[in-house]
Amino acid sequence: MTKLLEVTNITAGYGDGPAIIDGAQLTIEPGKVHCIIGPNGAGKSTLLKAICGMLSIRKGDVVFKGERLNGLRPDQILRKGICFVPQERALFAKMTVRENLRMGGFILDDKRELERRIDGILERFPILRERADQHAGTMSGGQQQTLAMARTLIIKPDIVMLDEPSLGLAPKVVQEMFDIMKMMSAEGVTVLLVEQNALMGLKNADWGVVLDLGRTLFEGPAATVLADPRIQELYLGGKKAA
Amino acid sequence: MAEILQILILGLALGGVIALMGSGLSLVFGVMRIVNLAHPALIIGGAYITYLAFKTFDIDPIAMLPVAAVAMAAVGVVLYRLLFQREAKSAKYSEMTVLLTFALAMMVEGLLGGLFTNTQRVTSPDYATAAFFIGDVFIPKGQLYAGLVSLAIIAALSLFLKYSRLGYAIRATTQNREAAELLGVNVQFISVLAFAIGIGLAGAAGSLVSFVFSFFPAKHWEWIAMLMSVVVLGGMGSILGTVVGALILSVVAAFVGTWIGATWSTLTFFLALFIILLVRPQGLFGEKPEMA
Numbered sequence: 001m002t003k004l005l006e007v008t009n010i011t012a013g014y015g016d017g018p019a020i021i022d023g024a025q026l027t028i029e030p031g032k033v034h035c036i037i038g039p040n041g042a043g044k045s046t047l048l049k050a051i052c053g054m055l056s057i058r059k060g061d062v063v064f065k066g067e068r069l070n071g072l073r074p075d076q077i078l079r080k081g082i083c084f085v086p087q088e089r090a091l092f093a094k095m096t097v098r099e100n101l102r103m104g105g106f107i108l109d110d111k112r113e114l115e116r117r118i119d120g121i122l123e124r125f126p127i128l129r130e131r132a133d134q135h136a137g138t139m140s141g142g143q144q145q146t147l148a149m150a151r152t153l154i155i156k157p158d159i160v161m162l163d164e165p166s167l168g169l170a171p172k173v174v175q176e177m178f179d180i181m182k183m184m185s186a187e188g189v190t191v192l193l194v195e196q197n198a199l200m201g202l203k204n205a206d207w208g209v210v211l212d213l214g215r216t217l218f219e220g221p222a223a224t225v226l227a228d229p230r231i232q233e234l235y236l237g238g239k240k241a242a
Numbered sequence: 243m244a245e246i247l248q249i250l251i252l253g254l255a256l257g258g259v260i261a262l263m264g265s266g267l268s269l270v271f272g273v274m275r276i277v278n279l280a281h282p283a284l285i286i287g288g289a290y291i292t293y294l295a296f297k298t299f300d301i302d303p304i305a306m307l308p309v310a311a312v313a314m315a316a317v318g319v320v321l322y323r324l325l326f327q328r329e330a331k332s333a334k335y336s337e338m339t340v341l342l343t344f345a346l347a348m349m350v351e352g353l354l355g356g357l358f359t360n361t362q363r364v365t366s367p368d369y370a371t372a373a374f375f376i377g378d379v380f381i382p383k384g385q386l387y388a389g390l391v392s393l394a395i396i397a398a399l400s401l402f403l404k405y406s407r408l409g410y411a412i413r414a415t416t417q418n419r420e421a422a423e424l425l426g427v428n429v430q431f432i433s434v435l436a437f438a439i440g441i442g443l444a445g446a447a448g449s450l451v452s453f454v455f456s457f458f459p460a461k462h463w464e465w466i467a468m469l470m471s472v473v474v475l476g477g478m479g480s481i482l483g484t485v486v487g488a489l490i491l492s493v494v495a496a497f498v499g500t501w502i503g504a505t506w507s508t509l510t511f512f513l514a515l516f517i518i519l520l521v522r523p524q525g526l527f528g529e530k531p532e533m534a
């Protein structure tokens with residue numbers, strides 16, 4: 001199988017602090033949806049931050065399209081084609097929706113092309129078009145998350161990493177976020193999702209990764225992970241219902 | 243009525259200059275969360291550059307403004323690399339920079355004292371002592387020019403921040419450094435750039451200040467309180483806020499100075515600082531804690 005991104009045995013942490021991630025690994029295949037699950041504090045967010053260059057990698061390798069990414073800054077990694085939507089504070093609250101989208105295309109040099117793509121996004125997301133000139137901070141949680149996800153599409157990235165896009169949203173809105181994610185995937189964007197709700201996440205994914213205490217416990221097809229008795233017991237709320 | 247108009251015009255002209263003096267302070271705080279207590283000392287640095295050119299080569303202070311701005315911007319780059327770059331990763335960054343810039347202010351003062359002595363200086367181009375009259379209202383040319391040039395520079399800065407690509411990057415970094423970085427902004431570069439622009443603005447303000455106020459190396463202690471209250475009233479980090487804050491406080495100080503007494507005029511700024519911090523610490527246009 002072809003691999004787009006390979007994370008092998010990495011160690012990472014904050015500043016001079018202890019290693020939060022120690023022995024994490026991941027295999028990302030092009031075009032698929034990958035879901036990382038694990039309990040609170042497992043290091044899921046930390047792993048994504050390490051991949052995107054916000055934290056320095058102390059050991060191990062992150063290899064993207066055959067190229068080592070270790071030591072690159074976030075802006076450099078973005079230019080390679082990996083886009084990260086953090087768990088919180090992804091937007092510029094005091095910028096309008098349109099300005100947020102413009103920032104989303106910051107790395108594009110062709111201004112005309114950027115405006116064209118922004119119009120394209122607004123076309124596809126009526127919620128955003130209606131609020132194009134509204135400050136992002138004044139929108140609802142779901143609208144903000146929609147903007148954060150839609151914004152990644154401006155630069156047509158290879159991989160989008162989403163950290164708990166469903167956090168704090170009502171169930172109906174959560175489904176909308178998964179729909180957007182599916183749409184991204186259908187367009188050929190490879191998705192790496194972190195999801196607190198393991199069942200929901202795995203059901204919407206092709207590949208599952210179980211992370212605990214900064215280590216990868218288990219990695220495999222989402223259906224296999226879902227069915228694994230250990231996973232059932234640890235993360236899916238006890239015994240299998242069937 | 244004429245008296246009120248008179249005071250208002252003087253207050254506004256001076257307010258324009260004070261806005262320029264404060265704008266660099268506000269910008270640097272916004273982007274880097276550095277409370278640069280050395281900002282007014284660096285303004286005085288710009289004033290001395292202008293003074294030297296005026297005394298030695300008879301160069302007009304306003305003509306000297308771009309030179310002082312660029313020279314001080316270069317000083318800004320050096321200071322950033324030397325003092326702030328390494329600290330940026332520390333958790334106590336903001337606290338550290340207060341001590342650091344306090345020490346820097348004293349160093350700049352000492353250096354300027356060594357170079358130029360502590361004598362009061364002022365540049366004296368023709369317009370510094372001339373005035374227009376509109377009816378009974380007199381408008382000193384020096385203050386008017388300084389105020390207008392200041393507001394023109396701030397307008398240019400605002401347009402740059404609002405519409406240019408680097409301006410977007412600076413605003414984005416001010417609002418949410420992490421998100422900016424994740425969208426491809428090299429925040430290290432933007433920090434150096436914003437610091438250079440901020441100190442460049444101090445240099446530019448120095449040129450104007452050189453013929454509006456008399457100055458000497460220790461004068462900056464008077465100004466830091468004034469600039470702090472202006473920037474805090476406007477909301478730390480907001481350029482528009484700084485302009486509004488400067489105009490309001492300067493006009494109030496002008497009325498207080500005329501009607502109550504000149505010594506009370508400076509007190510206006512201290513008093514305002516206390517009141518704002520108690521009543522509305524984020525100022526008029528300041529950032530409230532940001533959303534998720």
Ligand SMILES: Nc1ncnc2c1ncn2[C@@H]1O[C@H](COP(=O)(O)OP(=O)(O)OP(=O)(O)O)[C@@H](O)[C@H]1O
Pocket residue numbers: 014017020038039040041042043044045046047196
């Ligand atoms: N900025 C930080 N500085 C220091 N330690 C941190 C920081 N952020 C997180 N940690 C620590 O790293 C560990 C893992 O946190 P992380 O946010 O990666 O977990 P998570 O799996 O994303 O959890 P959650 O499901 O709550 O989002 C925790 O013990 C946390 O205390």
Ligand SMILES: [Mg+2]
Pocket residue numbers: 044045046087163
């Ligand atoms: Mg997390």
